[in-house]
Amino acid sequence: MMLALSVRQPWANLIFAPPRFAKTVEVRSWRTRHRGELLIHAAVSKVDRADCKRLGAADEPRGVIIGRVRLVKIERATTRRWRELRKRHLCAGPRPYEKENKKTYLWFFERPDLFGTPVPCLGQLGLFPVPDRVLSSERRTPQK
Incomplete structure (x- = not known):
């Protein structure tokens, strides 16, 4: 069983964009x-x-698992740190959650692996378990 994170489009697909355009930082109001x-x-x-x-994104698939990444670290975002890293999140605006006075955490991803075929799956809030049977080997073929 693996854990999954739901991300809205177009942000989900941008995690798997070519290196020059890849979204390598995800922003959350919580950590794990x-x-x-x-x-x-x-x-x-x-x-x-x-x-x-x-962002020049098309209407991307929704309600599916599109790939996997390696979550390597999470750090608390200060306004200064956000200014340094917001391009890696592909965001031009202020620090997310700042107006709500919530804490902001930066999740750092590496090794994005886009699946050749998206896997239908219901999402959930937070990290959620995905049973192995959902990710059968024929569906986990990497994109060429």
């Missing part, structure tokens, strides 16, 4: 002790059309 492999689930929630247009 988990490190290592993590599945990326493209959330079903509404796609932000303005972000898609700004």
Whole structure:
């Protein structure tokens, strides 16, 4: 069994973009002790059309696991650190959650592996377990 994280589109697909454009930092208002492999689930929630247009993203698949990454570290984001790293999140605006006075955590991803075929799966809030049977070997073929 592996853990998955739901990410809205177009952000989910941008994690797997070519290195020059890849989104290597995810922002959350919470942290986890988990490190290592993590599945990326493209959330079903509404796609932000303005972000898609700004980033040149198409209407990407939703409600599916699209690949996996390695979660290597999580750190608390200060406003200064956010300014340094926001390009790696592909965000032009202020630090997320700042207005809500919530803590902001930066999740650092490495080794993105986009699946050749998206795997249908219901997402959940937080990290959620994905049974091995959902990720049968024929569905985990890396994209060429």
